Amino acid sequence: MAADERRSSVAVLGAGLIGIDLADKIRRSKSLELCLVVGRDRQSVGLARAADMGCATASGGITALLASGPFDVVFDASNADCHADHWAALRKTGTTLIDLTPTQLGTVVVPTVNGNQAAAYRHINLVSCGGQAAIPVLHAVAQHCTPTYIEVVSTGASASAGRATRLNLDQYIATTQAAIRSFTGAPEVKVMVNLSPARPAPPFRVVMTVLAHDLCRGPVSAAVASAAEEVRAFAPGFAVNCVEVKDGRVSVAVEVTATGGRIPRYAGNLDIINGAALLLAEQHAVALSR
Amino acid sequence: MDISTSSGQRPRVLIHDPTLRDGHHAVGHQLDTDQLRAYAEAADAARIPVVEVGHGNGLGASSLQIGQAKLPDASMLKTVREALTHSRMGVFMAPGWGTADDLRAAVAHGADVVRIAAHCTEAGVTERHLGVARDLGAEAQGVLLMSHMAVPGQLAEQCAALAQFGAQAVGIMDSAGHYLPTDVAERVHAIASAVDVPVIFHGHNNLSLAVANSLAAIEAGASIIDATARGFGAGAGNTQLEVLVAVLQRRGFDTGIGLREVLHAADVAEARLMKAQPVIDSVSLVSGLAGVFSGFRQPVLATALCEGVDPLDLFLALGERxxxxxxxxxxxxVARQLKDAS
Known part of the structure; x- marks a missing residue:
């Protein structure tokens, strides 16, 4: 984008672990201008960190955000329980809302699978960090077989899961299961979540098992490798640890580490969902400037 | 629950029996309805206060990852509920494995006591589900798994958080069977000093100390103790119920459980539930020392065989991780890494 073109104005709603890493990523974007980071409480650690990074901050949640807008794009990194209210408040403002909480309200977007259509949507949902890691792989596998059952187990480092994530585990599971069903056609999907207290903290790990009667070996592994390559365009720490195709079962383990930003290396869960959010907002900015 | 002792009465200890839940780890989660019914009836006849049932990792945990149960949660709960006339029915649920929908279904099937579990430093994940359990009118309890991984002060803080989220009893599980009695006493004492609700202890027998650890827990202030018939559980098994009842009787604690009746229940468990009684073999001893979840025994043995590595080395490497x-x-x-390194 040329320097004289207008950058998209964006705001981040939520000053938890996800919101603050997202703010950090946006600050380094050439096409987005971070206008505001909004938290709930004035005293929150997250807002202080955002202010330290030089961001404009406000407390008071959606009310404060509405008072400062309008913005081209708002990222909701708050809490799934509040998201419906946030969308109700923003839908008439012309803002595009990118939801990083696990609700099933906006149009589900996984950049490497259906990201090219995302510019048309004004209310986007990014499923969950586990969904962003699993769905590119599962979608690729599902092009080569007819899954009858899919199971996904994600394990994140304890320190990478904030309070809203912990409160929203049921929504995380339900939203991720629904998105996997819709992107793969699998009739039965089970998602499980672990938090690991191990020290040093382990990277974000997502293990997928696909059961299908009509599997063939060759193309599946290649398809997984190529899906991973595409994800690395916006989440460079995305690595496939193992692909096994055997007896009507595909098992894939991926690990995601965070690279570049201020967040620790283990926090790949934050890196992949925020990387996806940033990519979509930048594509949106390009579409706006045309 | 009344745990206070007026003068002249023997101090009371409440026995919580997860034979039909934790025992599932020893048999690949394959108990059928006849087995569940037979043991639940015997436990009920022995007046065991709480009979817990479910997949080894609790509600919603049946999966390729952890093991698929023979029966769905609903069938297990229905069978045990029908067999209980005195005992209350307990369920176990860890957020991330099960959900609030599983809790609602369990309480609708007649669960009286709902345990919400989290790893020892992760009490934060229980906030929502302890609230749901309370709202459903069940007795809500909070327990910390793999508790040897945290120091006493941390466990006390985490238990205080569980109580703040609404838990009506809180406590720790020695999921790996790693503790010595002094470890337990120190931790239970710290927890009992930090909360105003009854304290729970759940032992495993990898170091042959489950009964001794349970006694140490009681003397440090715990009043709800978990134990399973014949110690039915993965590997070295759990605290052995009938032994604990006998030991508590000798020590002057009142459990409300008759020795003859609990011995009968244990005989039923031995005859109907298990292929072999739990034993402290080399693998179980090392898994306890390594501090690895007892439920890993079967998958570790299977993987070690398949990859051609020593299961003891595999347990030690998992402990390091x-x-x-x-x-x-x-x-x-981890097995593949061991194989590549050898």
Whole structure:
């Protein structure tokens, strides 16, 4: 984008672990201008960190955000329980809302699978960090077989899961299961979540098992490798640890580490969902400037 | 629950029996309705206060990762509920494995006591579900798994958080069977000093100390103790119920359970539930020392055989990785690393 073109104005709603890493990523974007980071409480650690990074901050949640807008794009990194209210408040403002909480309200977007259509949507949902890691792989596998059952187990480092994530585990599971069903056609999907207290903290790990009667070996592994390559365009720490195709079962383990930003290396869960959010907002900015 | 003792009465200890839940780890979660009914009836006749039932990792945990149960949660609960006339029915649920929908279904099937579990430093994940359990009118309890991984002060803080989220009893599980009695006493004492609700202790027998650890817990202030018939549980098994009842009787604690009746229940468990009684073999001893979740025994043995590595080395390597329950996917990874390194 040329320097004289207008950058998209964006705001981040939520000053938890996800919101603050997202703010950090946006600050380094050439096409987005971070206008505001909004938290709930004035005293929150997250807002202080955002202010330290030089961001404009406000407390008071959606009310404060509405008072400062309008913005081209708002990222909701708050809490799934509040998201419906946030969308109700923003839908008439012309803002595009990118939801990083696990609700099933906006149009589900996984950049490497259906990201090219995302510019048309004004209310986007990014499923969950586990969904962003699993769905590119599962979608690729599902092009080569007819899954009858899919199971996904994600394990994140304890320190990478904030309070809203912990409160929203049921929504995380339900939203991720629904998105996997819709992107793969699998009739039965089970998602499980672990938090690991191990020290040093382990990277974000997502293990997928696909059961299908009509599997063939060759193309599946290649398809997984190529899906991973595409994800690395916006989440460079995305690595496939193992692909096994055997007896009507595909098992894939991926690990995601965070690279570049201020967040620790283990926090790949934050890196992949925020990387996806940033990519979509930048594509949106390009579409706006045309 | 009344745990206070007026003068002249023997101090009371409440026995919580997860034979039909934790025992599932010893048989690949394959108990059928006849087995569940037979033991539940015997436990009920012995007046065991709480009979817990479910998949080894609790509600919603049946999966390729942890093991698929023979029966769905609903069938297990229905069978046991019908068999109980005195005992209350307990269920176990860890957020991330099960959900609030599973809790609602369990309480609708007649669960009286709902345990919400989290790994020892992760009490934060129980906030929502302890609230749901309370709202459903069940007795809500909070327990910390793999508790040897945290120091006493941390466990006390985490238990205080569980109580603040609404838990009506809180406590720790020695999921790996790693503790010595002094470890337990120190931790239970710290917890009992930090909360105003009854304290729970759940032992495993890898170091042959489950009964001694339970006694140490009671003397440090715990009043709800978990134990299973014949110690039915993965590997070395759990605290052995009938032994604990006898020991508590000798020590002057009142459990409200008759020795003859609990011995009968244990005989039923031995005859109907298990292929072999739990034993402290080399693998179980090392898994306890390594501090690895007892439920990993079967998948570790299977993977070690398949990859041609020593299961003792595999347990020690998993201990170094500080794996927690639910991370069964790491077993094959770590086995391959061991194989490549050899």
């Amino acid at each position: 500080q794996v927690v329950a639910g991370q069964e996917d790491l077993i094959a990874d």
